[in-house]
Amino acid sequence: MLSHMPKKVRIVEVGPRDGLQNEKTIVSLEDKVTFIRMLADAGLSEIEATSFVRAEKIPQMSDGVELYGALVKEASLKKAKLISLVPNDKGLDNALRAGVKEIAVFTATSNTFNQKNINATIDESLKRIDAVMARANKEGLKTRGYISTVFGCPYEGKTSLVELKRVANHLESLGVHEISLGDTIGVANPLQVKETIEFLKSDFSLDFFAMHFHDTRGMAVANILASLEMGMTSFDSSAGGLGGCPYAKGASGNVATEDLVYLFSSMGIETGVNMEKLAQASSFILSKLSKGSSSKSLTAFLANKA
Numbered sequence: 001m002l003s004h005m006p007k008k009v010r011i012v013e014v015g016p017r018d019g020l021q022n023e024k025t026i027v028s029l030e031d032k033v034t035f036i037r038m039l040a041d042a043g044l045s046e047i048e049a050t051s052f053v054r055a056e057k058i059p060q061m062s063d064g065v066e067l068y069g070a071l072v073k074e075a076s077l078k079k080a081k082l083i084s085l086v087p088n089d090k091g092l093d094n095a096l097r098a099g100v101k102e103i104a105v106f107t108a109t110s111n112t113f114n115q116k117n118i119n120a121t122i123d124e125s126l127k128r129i130d131a132v133m134a135r136a137n138k139e140g141l142k143t144r145g146y147i148s149t150v151f152g153c154p155y156e157g158k159t160s161l162v163e164l165k166r167v168a169n170h171l172e173s174l175g176v177h178e179i180s181l182g183d184t185i186g187v188a189n190p191l192q193v194k195e196t197i198e199f200l201k202s203d204f205s206l207d208f209f210a211m212h213f214h215d216t217r218g219m220a221v222a223n224i225l226a227s228l229e230m231g232m233t234s235f236d237s238s239a240g241g242l243g244g245c246p247y248a249k250g251a252s253g254n255v256a257t258e259d260l261v262y263l264f265s266s267m268g269i270e271t272g273v274n275m276e277k278l279a280q281a282s283s284f285i286l287s288k289l290s291k292g293s294s295s296k297s298l299t300a301f302l303a304n305k306a
């Protein structure tokens with residue numbers, strides 16, 4: 001292995017939230033619990049379980065309080081870090097009622113996308129996040145931040161790196177423990193990824209960021225490799241490659257966790273994930289959605305087993 005490659009990477013599994021929020025089929029609470037249990041059993045220790053948003057906007061996540069209540073009773077999930085997306089005070093009320101310990105706040109570098117997604121401009125969303133973070137910090141919640149449309153917006157096209165730095169600085173000042181940089185519609189290319197990371201390097205420690213790629217154009221693995229070469233070691237992904245934001249025109253699945261696991265383990269980089277068990281978790285949820293996987297690594301893994 002080249003000396004500058006890390007020995008291990010960290011994977012944040014977003015399948016139960018990002019993966020399911022855009023699916024026509026609404027997965028039952030019981031099946032969500034089984035899916036999350038199977039993911040944890042596969043070695044995924046950080047799992048984004050749900051979101052506390054408006055049911056009219058994202059009906060797939062409308063069972064957040066009940067789901068979280070069921071998850072905390074699962075002995076096999078005692079050690080798992082379960083993350084929940086929270087957009088505003090009302091979302092935080094529900095998250096606290098459910099007993100969550102870790103939340104994720106989210107905004108973007110595009111005003112148009114933010115308006116469509118959360119009915120707020122960037123600055124309005126930062127004000128909401130100020131209020132959420134003040135309470136979250138008081139409650140001792142761990143908080144991750146998301147910034148969407150970092151590499152391009154479906155409505156505005158190119159987005160600003162200066163705005164990215166401003167938003168990231170704001171979130172950092174509020175006390176988020178990391179920021180996940182979203183390629184919401186999968187338009188990034190490896191050169192752009194390297195330039196973006198280089199731009200952020202002067203103001204931030206790189207381990208403050210995770211990379212969140214959607215695989216809309218098949219570029220996610222190339223972008224992950226580019227990030228890795230720049231020193232990034234935290235990556236979001238979704239079992240089976242499910243996912244996408246319903247308010248981002250043209251968005252499709254997240255990079256599949258199987259593609260990450262294959263990429264890293266074939267290069268001798270540890271992920272802590274058992275591919276066999278991960279494939280079982282993905283096959284389980286895909287069967288509930290009556291669909292196949294977009295992941296070539298999962299397809300090849302299952303074909304080689306047959």
Ligand SMILES: CC(C)(COP(=O)([O-])OP(=O)([O-])OC[C@H]1O[C@@H](n2cnc3c(N)ncnc32)[C@H](O)[C@@H]1OP(=O)([O-])[O-])[C@@H](O)C(=O)NCCC(=O)NCCSC(=O)C[C@@](C)(O)CC(=O)[O-]
Nearest residue numbers: 052053054057087090091117118119146148149182184245
């Ligand atoms: C953000 C809001 C809530 C603003 O929604 P709003 O309509 O602006 O809210 P409002 O403050 O005007 O209130 C209107 C009504 O909504 C209720 N309300 C207000 N807030 C909540 C809440 N949290 N939960 C439940 N109910 C809520 C509130 O109580 C009120 O009820 P009423 O008085 O009319 O009966 C809404 O626009 C929304 O839910 N949007 C959905 C956002 C979403 O989940 N998008 C997908 C996730 S983001 C993503 O996928 C990108 C990411 C993170 O993966 C990274 C990447 O790939 O880039």
